Structures are given as structure tokens and as C-alpha cells.
Amino acid sequence: MVKMMMGRLAIAAAIALVAASACASAEKSYSFERDGTSSVSYTGQTARLNMADELYDGMKSNESTVDMLLQQFNNGTGFADPALDESGKNIAGKVASGCAREKNAAAKEKLEDNIKDFANNVIPAWNTPAADGTPGVLSDSKRTVNVNAKGWEMVQIFQKSLIGAFTLDQIVNNYIEPCKLDDDGRKEENDAGTMMKDKGFTRMEHAWDEAFGYLYGQEEDDTADLSTPSGVGTTLNKYLKKVSSGDVAPGISEEVFDAFVAGRKAIVDKDYEARDAAAKTIKIDLSKVIGAMVVNYLQEWIENKDENPADAVHALSEGYGFIFSLPYTNDGEGKPYFTQDEVDAILTKMDNFWTLQESDAQAVIDQVNERFGFSAAKEKEEVKAEEEAPSSDDG
Numbered sequence: 001m002v003k004m005m006m007g008r009l010a011i012a013a014a015i016a017l018v019a020a021s022a023c024a025s026a027e028k029s030y031s032f033e034r035d036g037t038s039s040v041s042y043t044g045q046t047a048r049l050n051m052a053d054e055l056y057d058g059m060k061s062n063e064s065t066v067d068m069l070l071q072q073f074n075n076g077t078g079f080a081d082p083a084l085d086e087s088g089k090n091i092a093g094k095v096a097s098g099c100a101r102e103k104n105a106a107a108k109e110k111l112e113d114n115i116k117d118f119a120n121n122v123i124p125a126w127n128t129p130a131a132d133g134t135p136g137v138l139s140d141s142k143r144t145v146n147v148n149a150k151g152w153e154m155v156q157i158f159q160k161s162l163i164g165a166f167t168l169d170q171i172v173n174n175y176i177e178p179c180k181l182d183d184d185g186r187k188e189e190n191d192a193g194t195m196m197k198d199k200g201f202t203r204m205e206h207a208w209d210e211a212f213g214y215l216y217g218q219e220e221d222d223t224a225d226l227s228t229p230s231g232v233g234t235t236l237n238k239y240l241k242k243v244s245s246g247d248v249a250p251g252i253s254e255e256v257f258d259a260f261v262a263g264r265k266a267i268v269d270k271d272y273e274a275r276d277a278a279a280k281t282i283k284i285d286l287s288k289v290i291g292a293m294v295v296n297y298l299q300e301w302i303e304n305k306d307e308n309p310a311d312a313v314h315a316l317s318e319g320y321g322f323i324f325s326l327p328y329t330n331d332g333e334g335k336p337y338f339t340q341d342e343v344d345a346i347l348t349k350m351d352n353f354w355t356l357q358e359s360d361a362q363a364v365i366d367q368v369n370e371r372f373g374f375s376a377a378k379e380k381e382e383v384k385a386e387e388e389a390p391s392s393d394d395g
């Protein structure tokens with residue numbers, strides 16, 4: 001009798017376990033189907049992320065030409081991967097153009113200027129020693145960088161600017177905003193279950209998937225548990241992974257992934273409150289990636305500038321690009337953590353890397369920590385102070 005009961009309990013426990021794990025795996029996968037076919041689609045996003053990766057290589061190579069780089073950026077052709085040329089997509093048209101904000105044409109021009117400066121000034125000076133006012137090469141024991149007349153490593157400025165002005169903006173100020181989810185009859189279509197022409201998904205579902213694609217569109221298996229993304233590619237995925245494993249905003253990659261899954265499910269369920277709550281989490285957490293990287297790279301510059309000037313300039317260039325990205329952040333209420341005017345003032349102050357003052361970089365770090373509510377840096381200082389003066393009650 002006892003034996004039989006134990007057997008039953010074991011079976012019941014096993015069933016419960018299977019049910020629980022099936023449930024857990026269903027929650028931890030961005031997998032949505034209609035009539036047995038996946039209803040998730042974002043090929044255009046993957047193409048543009050792959051274009052960004054090729055541009056990154058091009059912005060490092062002294063074999064690049066200005067015409068080729070501008071054609072890749074503006075026209076979306078001239079890539080080594082023929083599938084990209086045939087995609088009909090391009091990056092430039094999506095820069096600083098999220099539907100929830102006013103389009104910023106100046107941002108695209110600045111990115112074009114980066115390309116021109118690299119091809120026209122940095123490449124011809126590839127083996128010339130760099131100095132204040134002179135483009136050229138800068139080396140230390142850790143790294144060799146090719147910089148413009150102001151000491152900028154163009155590839156880093158360009159790529160980190162794209163992370164905010166292109167990928168982040170497209171997600172948090174475009175595809176998960178009501179202007180792309182609801183407007184133009186999209187909400188009514190989702191309510192009525194009206195599919196896009198010849199597709200198995202609604203326009204609202206598709207918009208959410210396009211946001212997903214700008215973050216996870218290069219993952220090998222997009223139905224896997226992406227709580228910790230692979231870090232694939234040169235844009236936002238890579239830095240979400242990095243920030244989530246650091247001490248400024250730990251664990252955000254799991255929150256972001258869970259929110260993408262929950263929001264997509266909410267759209268299927270026509271639960272727009274739940275959808276918007278998920279969108280808010282995504283906006284805040286992905287914005288933190290930008291802020292955290294500004295702090296990280298400016299600190300790296302301060303720590304390295306005397307001993308390893310080339311490595312320090314590399315970090316400062318990344319920091320500059322992430323600062324350029326700050327106006328595209330979204331605090332969950334539609335506002336950026338830093339306005340364009342504030343960022344323009346910061347970038348003007350740090351324009352010449354050769355003469356930048358440590359106190360100016362430190363002021364930006366402090367301001368970003370405060371605006372985003374980052375406490376890790378402050379806590380570290382406090383721990384250090386405690387270690388220097390141990391009190392009797394610390395265990």
C-alpha cells in the first residue's frame with residue numbers, strides 16, 4: 001500500500017516536473033506560431049545588422065574608399081555578401097528616424113562625415129605619426145590605432161554612434177512605440193485578427209518582431225533562451241551582453257528578453273496594457289546599456305591615458321560614440337536621459353582628444369551616473385573608504 005502510494009506520488013511529481021519545465025521553456029523562448037507556422041519575421045533587420053558589421057570592417061581597412069563606404073551606408077549595396085546587396089535595405093535611411101521623435105538629419109550627416117574623414121584623411125596618413133592637428137598612427141604596447149586630426153579612432157566613433165542613433169532608436173523610439181504598433185489602423189487590425197497581405201501575422205505583431213530583430217536578429221537560434229545573448233555582431237546585442245554581466249546594471253539582459261517575450265504574447269492576447277509595460281522595461285534597460293558604456297569607456301580613458309595613450313584613445317572613441325547615442329535613449333515615458341542640446345555641449349567640450357581634461361571626462365561620468373541612477377560606481381567608492389577605515393561592526 002505504502003509502496004503503491006509512493007509510486008503514485010513519484011509519478012505525480014514527475015508529471016508536475018515535466019509540466020513545469022515545459023511551461024518554463026515556453027516562457028523562455030521567442031517562439032510564436034499561427035496554423036503551425038512561425039509568425040515571427042524580421043529579415044530586413046538582420047540584413048541591416050550584417051551591413052553594420054561589414055561597415056565596421058570597412059572603417060578599419062586602409063583599402064576602403066569613400067565612394068564604397070558611402071554607397072554601403074546610404075544605398076545598401078557594394079557589400080561582400082551578395083544577399084545584402086539584394087536585400088533592398090540600407091542603414092542610412094533608418095538613422096535618427098524613429099517615428100516617436102523628430103527626424104534628426106544632422107545625425108546621418110555626422111556619420112557620413114566620419115566616413116569621409118576616415119577615407120580622405122586617415123587612410124592617406126596610415127603610417128604617419130599622429131599629433132594634435134595631424135591625422136596618423138598611434139601605438140603603445142597594447143594597441144595601434146589610426147586617428148584623425150583630433151585623435152578620433154573613426155571606426156569606434158562611427159560604430160558606437162550607430163548603436164544609439166540606429167539600433168536603439170529603431171527599437172525604443174520606433175517599433176515598440178504606439179506610432180508603429182497602433183497608428184494607421186494597426187490596432188484595429190490586431191483586434192480583428194487581420195493579417196498582413198499574404199502573411200501569417202498582423203502588422204502589430206510584425207512591428208514588435210522588427211524591434212526584436214534589431215537586438216537578436218543575428219542570433220543563430222532565435223527561438224533559444226536568449227536571457228544571456230550571445231554578443232554576436234558589432235552593435236547592441238554585444239553591449240547588452242557586456243553591460244548585463246558587469247556591475248552597473250547587472251542582469252538586465254534577462255529582463256529585456258523576458259519583456260520581449262511577454263510583450264509579443266500580450267499582442268497575441270490583445271492585452272495592450274501588458275504590452276506597454278513590457279515596452280517600458282525594454283526602453284529603460286536598453287537605454288542603460290548606452291549610459292553604462294559611456295561610464296565604462298570614459299573611466300578606461302582616465303585610467304590608461306598616461307601609460308597607454310593608444311589604448312586610451314581607443315576607449316575614448318568608443319565613449320564618444322556612446323555619448324553621441326545618448327539622445328536616442330528613452331526613459332520609458334518617451335524622454336531621452338540626455339537631450340540633444342546637452343549632448344552637443346558635451347561633445348563640443350571633448351572635441352579635441354589631444355587636449356581633453358580629465359576633470360571634464362569625470363564630470364560626464366558623474367552626470368551619467370546620476371541621470372541613470374547608477375550606484376555601482378558610488379558603492380565601490382564607499383567600499384574602498386570602509387576598507388581604509390574599518391569600523392567595529394562590519395562582519
Ligand SMILES: *[C@@H]1O[C@H](CO)[C@@H](O)[C@H](O)[C@H]1NC(C)=O
Nearest residue numbers: 071075076077078085088089
Ligand atoms: C543602389 O541600390 C539599388 C538597389 O537598392 C541598385 O539598383 C543601384 O544600382 C544602387 N546604386 C548604386 C550607385 O550603387
Ligand SMILES: *[C@@H]1O[C@H](CO)[C@@H](O)[C@H](O)[C@H]1NC(C)=O
Nearest residue numbers: 061062063123124125126127
Ligand atoms: C595598410 O594597412 C596595413 C596593415 O595595417 C599596413 O601594413 C600597410 O602598410 C598599409 N598600407 C598603406 C598603403 O597604408
